[in-house]
Amino acid sequence: MKRRPTQTDVARLAGVSRATVSYVVNGIDASQVSSATRQRVLQAVDALGYQPDALAQSLRSGWTNTIGLLIPDMDNPHYWHIAKGVEHVAQAEQYDLLLISSSLDVDREMHSIRALSRRRIDGLILIVSYFEEVRAEIQQSHQHRPVVLLNTFIEGFDYVQIQSDVGVHDLMTHLLGLGHRRIGFVYGVANPQIGRNRLMLYEQALQQAGLRVDDRLIATCGTTVEDGYRTTQRILEAEPRPTALVVINDLLAMGALRAAADRGLRVPEDLSIASFDDINLARYTLPRLTTVAVDSTALGQTAARLLFQRLRDPNRAPQHQTIASRLIVRASTGPVPDSDGLR
Amino acid sequence: MKRRPTQTDVARLAGVSRATVSYVVNGIDASQVSSATRQRVLQAVDALGYQPDALAQSLRSGWTNTIGLLIPDMDNPHYWHIAKGVEHVAQAEQYDLLLISSSLDVDREMHSIRALSRRRIDGLILIVSYFEEVRAEIQQSHQHRPVVLLNTFIEGFDYVQIQSDVGVHDLMTHLLGLGHRRIGFVYGVANPQIGRNRLMLYEQALQQAGLRVDDRLIATCGTTVEDGYRTTQRILEAEPRPTALVVINDLLAMGALRAAADRGLRVPEDLSIASFDDINLARYTLPRLTTVAVDSTALGQTAARLLFQRLRDPNRAPQHQTIASRLIVRASTGPVPDSDGLR
DNA sequence: TTGAAAGCGTTACCAG
């Protein structure tokens, strides 16, 4: 590992001052430097393989061309889709992405937020799992650089939110319209605020349909496919068994699909399953998933755009954007089975 | 956005010099600073919410506590698994991860590699798609910091490699043992070297079994589920139709599963499908996938460990590690159908 | 047309 050549090395080799090197390399005020000098400098740059040190430039300029993204969990495609959106916008702006996963651990999340504030990243996008715990930390340690929050609201910060109400409403209308009366809810998600919100909307929809909320049909679990699988197994033991399941995301729903099959239930003939997100695999499961599509990549893009806008205009009022969601009916939902007296 | 408080601000408030602040904050040589001064400094730190600037520390120390990871594509869970492994090890070492996706674009890949070398990241893990094109760039621009290559070999660099031969061999033996003679190969992968290697091993296995390689049963495609779906549709039109399909990864295999179902073929009764990776979803598909398991997270971890080892011992000989793979037989492969004269 | 020097925020050496 050789030492990197510095501006000084180039200057020395070219027989000019460091300032001149800087001018040439940055192509600033071309007329200021004679083309003879310019040639000498460029040759020296080439000979040494000199590249300006981004770190020193950052210290000088105050900008790092880096944004941070904190996600709860690297195992859920949903966050990958978001990250992809963020990365895409960032690349277009010549920014790099510092990715941190809190692995659904409060301490890690707290620690990461604090650590990020020490770095001089230009901005930060946060998907928070433990809101109550880290709220104060966010407010304190990130007064100095822009933060965009996803699905979380803190006074004074920009945020992007998934619009759940229309989606849940449409989904429940769809299921109720198919005749379902015993509709289960499987809920395990890295962002509890989304989970609670959707649960509430689910309960509202039931009540508006004149049905009562049955706690045995509501199950909380973790965030992995495995969790979805196990929890669905459990919930399917309720008597009478639910005829439809609303699952909080496609990943868990894939576990649910598997659980139904293992129990010998056909989807959707014996059991309807619907979920949220519309990850790209949702179109390829057997059967294809009925799901409330959330354009996660757009979510990431929107967050990133908000961040860059704030970078350019630090003083504008806090912004709030909503990502629409819409029901996509595929093959995993169907009419309630009527022959077995389950209604 | 207020200005961040600096060491100087703290020093002024505490009525000491910057050096003293540095000593106190870094807890160095505790005995050197009187506890009265120490208290004053700590109070000032608290009052101002001072946090040392990581950027300035980096410039000073030469270390950024950041490693870079370049992946080909954010849509394939395989790379997320790898990233997870890398991130995990990095976090344990108090390092952050700069994640860059080349989005399967040569220019982007080239550009990213160059851009990364300007940043003073401490080390780099590279999953390269366009080896020939970027090889020279890697050699030139990264002589100054450690690089670990995945599934790619360049003289003098550390690298980690997936061991394909045993896996492919076992898989082919499995399929041939089930009586399959017309075995297709669907191949589309971000790292062409892996693809070519597995293809070669597949052809070898066929030849050793006294079968000839039929080009119509070999299909190249892109890297998405959609590609897997479409390509499988196409390959299933061959006459006589293959009775088994080896698919280069689980993601494409999920598309293949769907394509088989859409064509009215039962898996594994009418068509066997097997693949590589064993992503966590492979256990939940319908039917569960027979796959050659590659512990991608371990792959990432190994790469990261190699990197940190080199950071500690820059002069040791280039290292080479192999990640074993092993066949996991699940439900997507079965005996060749014999009733329809396909053999 | 070029160069000298200040400054970004830190750490570490050397005096006092």
Place this chain on the structure above:
DNA sequence: CTGGTAACGCTTTCAA
């Protein structure tokens, strides 16, 4: 025990 100061590598203003 504490403070001054040089250095990390760069950009930019001001002078020559």
